[in-house]
Amino acid sequence: xxxxxxxxxxxxxxxxxxxxxxxxxxxxxxxVEWRMLGDAGGLLDxxxxxxxxxxxxxxxxxxxxxxxxxxxxxxxxxxxxFAVLYDLLWALQSNNRLLEDAILSANSxxxxxxxxxxxxxxxxxxxxxxxxxxxxxxxxxxxxxxEPEHYTLEMTAPFFARRFDGMVWAIxxxxxxxxxxxxxxxxxxxxxxxxxxxxxxxxxxWKTYFSSIFNPARLKVSMxxxxxxxxxxxxxxxxxxIAPLIRGARQMADDMIERAASQPPSxxxxxxxxxxxxxxxxxxxxxxxxxxxxxxxCQRCPLYEQATxxxxxxxxxxxxxxxxxxxxxxxxxxxxxxxxGPAGQVxxxxxxxxxxxxxxxxxTNAVKHFKFVPRGKRxxxxxxxxxxxxxxxxxxxxxxxxxxxxxxxxLGATAAQSLLGKAIKISALRGAPVSxxxxxxxxxxxxxxxxxxxxxxxxxxxxxAKFEADLMLVRQALDALSMRG
Amino acid sequence: MATLTLRRKLAILVDAAKYDASxxxxxxxxxxxxGTGGIGSTEGSGICHSYAPDGRCISLLKILLTNFCVYDCVxxxxxxxxxxxxxxxxxxxxxxxxxxxxKRNYIEGLFLSSGVIRSPDYTMEELVRVARSLREEHQFxxxxxxxxxxxxxxxxxxxxxxxxxxxxxxxxxxxxxxLEALAPEKKPSEIRTAMANVRGKLDEAGPDKxxxxxxxxxxxxxxxxxxxxxxxxxxxxxxxxxxxxLYSGYKLRRVYYSAFSPIPDASxxxxxxxxxxxxxxxxxxxDWLIRFYGFDVPEIVSGGEDGLLDxxxxxxxxxxxxxxxRFPVNVxxxxxxxxxxxxGLGTRSVERIIATRRHHSxxxxxxxxxxxxxxxxxxxxxxxxxxxxxxxxxxxxxxxxVPPPEQLSLF
Numbered sequence: 001x002x003x004x005x006x007x008x009x010x011x012x013x014x015x016x017x018x019x020x021x022x023x024x025x026x027x028x029x030x031x032v033e034w035r036m037l038g039d040a041g042g043l044l045d046x047x048x049x050x051x052x053x054x055x056x057x058x059x060x061x062x063x064x065x066x067x068x069x070x071x072x073x074x075x076x077x078x079x080x081x082f083a084v085l086y087d088l089l090w091a092l093q094s095n096n097r098l099l100e101d102a103i104l105s106a107n108s109x110x111x112x113x114x115x116x117x118x119x120x121x122x123x124x125x126x127x128x129x130x131x132x133x134x135x136x137x138x139x140x141x142x143x144x145x146x147e148p149e150h151y152t153l154e155m156t157a158p159f160f161a162r163r164f165d166g167m168v169w170a171i172x173x174x175x176x177x178x179x180x181x182x183x184x185x186x187x188x189x190x191x192x193x194x195x196x197x198x199x200x201x202x203x204x205x206w207k208t209y210f211s212s213i214f215n216p217a218r219l220k221v222s223m224x225x226x227x228x229x230x231x232x233x234x235x236x237x238x239x240x241x242i243a244p245l246i247r248g249a250r251q252m253a254d255d256m257i258e259r260a261a262s263q264p265p266s267x268x269x270x271x272x273x274x275x276x277x278x279x280x281x282x283x284x285x286x287x288x289x290x291x292x293x294x295x296x297x298c299q300r301c302p303l304y305e306q307a308t309x310x311x312x313x314x315x316x317x318x319x320x321x322x323x324x325x326x327x328x329x330x331x332x333x334x335x336x337x338x339x340x341g342p343a344g345q346v347x348x349x350x351x352x353x354x355x356x357x358x359x360x361x362x363x364t365n366a367v368k369h370f371k372f373v374p375r376g377k378r379x380x381x382x383x384x385x386x387x388x389x390x391x392x393x394x395x396x397x398x399x400x401x402x403x404x405x406x407x408x409x410x411l412g413a414t415a416a417q418s419l420l421g422k423a424i425k426i427s428a429l430r431g432a433p434v435s436x437x438x439x440x441x442x443x444x445x446x447x448x449x450x451x452x453x454x455x456x457x458x459x460x461x462x463x464x465a466k467f468e469a470d471l472m473l474v475r476q477a478l479d480a481l482s483m484r485g
Numbered sequence: 486m487a488t489l490t491l492r493r494k495l496a497i498l499v500d501a502a503k504y505d506a507s508x509x510x511x512x513x514x515x516x517x518x519x520g521t522g523g524i525g526s527t528e529g530s531g532i533c534h535s536y537a538p539d540g541r542c543i544s545l546l547k548i549l550l551t552n553f554c555v556y557d558c559v560x561x562x563x564x565x566x567x568x569x570x571x572x573x574x575x576x577x578x579x580x581x582x583x584x585x586x587x588k589r590n591y592i593e594g595l596f597l598s599s600g601v602i603r604s605p606d607y608t609m610e611e612l613v614r615v616a617r618s619l620r621e622e623h624q625f626x627x628x629x630x631x632x633x634x635x636x637x638x639x640x641x642x643x644x645x646x647x648x649x650x651x652x653x654x655x656x657x658x659x660x661x662x663x664l665e666a667l668a669p670e671k672k673p674s675e676i677r678t679a680m681a682n683v684r685g686k687l688d689e690a691g692p693d694k695x696x697x698x699x700x701x702x703x704x705x706x707x708x709x710x711x712x713x714x715x716x717x718x719x720x721x722x723x724x725x726x727x728x729x730x731l732y733s734g735y736k737l738r739r740v741y742y743s744a745f746s747p748i749p750d751a752s753x754x755x756x757x758x759x760x761x762x763x764x765x766x767x768x769x770x771x772d773w774l775i776r777f778y779g780f781d782v783p784e785i786v787s788g789g790e791d792g793l794l795d796x797x798x799x800x801x802x803x804x805x806x807x808x809x810x811r812f813p814v815n816v817x818x819x820x821x822x823x824x825x826x827x828x829g830l831g832t833r834s835v836e837r838i839i840a841t842r843r844h845h846s847x848x849x850x851x852x853x854x855x856x857x858x859x860x861x862x863x864x865x866x867x868x869x870x871x872x873x874x875x876x877x878x879x880x881x882x883x884x885x886x887v888p889p890p891e892q893l894s895l896f
Binding site: 097101108128129130144161166182202204205210212218220221238242245249253257262264271272305330333335372375378379 | 746
């Protein structure tokens with residue numbers, strides 16, 4: 001049996017040096033006993049006297065995962081940690097994929113220890129409470145007493161250095177202490193609670209916060225205790241409030257429930273008198289601006305409830321031509337403007353190509369709210385149904401009535417259905433104008449988003465050409481109108 | 486009027502803020518004060534520095550700048566017609582409190598909200614001033630969460646996102662009808678437009694395929710929202726549909742569900758009883774299933790009755806009990822998606838099962854060791870040495886899995 005003595009309870013580098021020597025000497029876990037300096041069962045002066053057999057058998061590499069696991073597990077307080085780590089290191093020499101096997105007992109033990117250590121370190125980050133120690137030199141100085149369950153001060157101290165760079169502070173634990181001077185970390189011996197101040201001027205504010213943020217109607221004590229175990233309470237200034245808060249909770253909650261509404265304060269009444277009653281009346285819409293404001297309150301169909309906002313048409317009030325699409329898409333819904341998404345860009349390009357001035361036309365949609373189904377982080381467009389198209393016809397009629405376009409272009413079947421009052425096939429109507437009862441000329445073509453959905457470049461080019469040809473007819477009709485004046 | 490002490494203001498303005506459910510300080514960029522001489526850091530995941538006896542964590546200093554408010558939302562303790570004590574912090578007072586608490590390691594940062602006073606722009610500008618002062622004058626690198634006041638000017642939103650880690654706009658109610666009934670001055674489309682604007686700024690600041698010059702940062706921890714559960718008649722289906730719509734539309738990191746809790750001086754139009762905490766808990770579980778387990782809303786709702794989730798058992802178990810034809814699942818062969826649907830198996834357990842089975846087939850004991858529990862899992866899986874036989878379809882299965890009734894706590 002070879003006894004290996006370690007100086008530090010949690011120094012991975014030290015353990016690793018010894019373990020490498022043992023491996024090189026070919027010593028199996030059964031031949032080694034790990035002890036801490038000062039442990040019973042041996043003489044103190046045999047620390048380095050234990051000459052390990054000199055040999056240099058090759059040492060296999062271990063997966064990165066082992067190093068991560070071991071650096072954490074070695075901080076655990078269980079005296080068996082050094083031996084279990086060596087067991088696993090030994091086993092990894094013959095099969096270095098062992099760590100993938102969650103059922104291997106050394107694995108699950110080390111994993112459990114590592115996670116207890118991480119938790120302990122996390123709780124230190126959470127539950128250290130600094131107390132101010134005056135600031136004679138102009139620098140603010142703070143100290144904290146903390147009792148970790150494992151040997152976690154060294155691994156946690158850099159966190160405090162990153163967080164409290166501009167302060168001078170110390171954390172004292174029973175086994176070691178650490179001091180930050182604003183520049184570097186220095187470790188020293190452990191200490192006692194009395195080594196740091198007991199009080200802090202801000203503590204009463206903190207207690208005020210703690211008791212005021214608590215909602216007595218929602219008492220969940222077991223939840224609190226599982227996240228803030230009672231072993232930490234003795235060093236948390238707010239913990240002394242917990243018992244009285246719990247005792248008084250039922251009474252406080254009942255009081256809240258029983259305190260019925262009282263007379264509103266006079267401030268409220270004055271305020272109410274100032275606020276004019278706003279009325280969204282649809283009766284007196286005289287301009288596009290009126291309509292644009294009124295449509296935000298539209299509840300003519302259920303689509304308003306999932307969409308962000310109603311997307312009203314846009315363009316000059318006296319535009320000669322009005323383009324009507326289907327409904328706003330994702331981008332239009334977010335920005336509140338029609339034809340700004342991918343299909344809108346296709347539309348803009350095509351219009352420019354045939355020589356129609358984009359800024360001179362009015363663009364809108366048959367349905368003003370975006371219809372979609374949520375799928376994870378995306379919204380999948382849904383075609384509006386007949387009822388929704390019918391309900392929204394009110395707004396489209398209003399736009400047509402106010403803009404009075406000479407030419408209307410229906411982009412896609414939904415728009416055509418809305419304008420003609422019946423379902424139609426695009427292919428049957430495209431290529432020739434339809435004269436409407438009120439004298440406007442109606443053109444029907446595809447919706448630009450149709451072009452985006454064609455997978456092959458050749459098909460897309462063919463359909464784009466047809467779309468542009470349709471727009472060219474619109475342009476010619478426009479030219480003819482302007483010639484006539 | 487007598488001036489209030491700072492501590493009295495603190496008590497009032499913390500009390501006014503305690504009904505807001507969100508407190509998280511996670512998901513932001515990594516930052517530290519190292520080498521700056523300032524204080525503060527963020528490391529991706531937040532830290533809960535304390536817990537109140539209501540079981541909720543205390544991570545941020547959660548306060549209102551003021552609880553004066555021009556709105557009269559029925560569910561809100563700060564509504565203008567309420568007779569609660571009122572107070573207002575100065576910008577400097579909030580900054581000092583934040584720094585004092587932070588330096589003692591009580592908190593991760595600040596969550597600042599406010600009643601709306603004068604105008605949305607004025608109120609938002611005050612919130613932004615606090616954040617700007619912390620960052621610019623005090624080199625504060627801790628977490629900041631600011632509440633967005635709907636209808637505030639776009640420039641203020643941009644500046645808020647520059648200083649804050651997270652922005653949130655509360656949707657308040659699961660349905661527009663509910664909001665109109667209880668918060669007559671708030672407009673649902675204005676709230677959603679505010680969220681859409683935040684999303685737009687997040688998109689602009691986000692990684693771009695075409696690498697350009699460094700873009701100004703905007704709310705690296707994204708945006709969140711909250712809705713109140715149990716103050717109106719909306720069922721769980723409506724609530725989860727709303728949440729799914731918000732997640733997909735505005736890139737929200739979190740939707741918080743806040744069980745409506747009785748408030749002092751409450752309006753007679755509200756249900757005055759203990760908050761439906763179990764319902765809130767089930768909604769969080771359901772939300773989790775939507776975001777991490779590939780469930781959709783109709784599936785989850787189908788686990789309960791009449792649009793309400795089962796309060797006795799968790800939503801995944803409720804769904805499994807009603808979808809027994811899809812079980813048992815063979816833990817040695819099933820794909821990840823199906824393993825994730827086994828009651829009692831979480832994402833980590835599933836990953837470990839998949840890694841381990843590359844080495845050897847799993848027995849029931851192995852699954853128990855990985856998952857840490859087996860009772861709930863057993864009827865729904867097959868392993869090398871285990872098949873549930875008739876157990877999966879047993880009519881009494883639900884009764885067996887229902888947790889035993891608990892003694893009510895006495896206090």
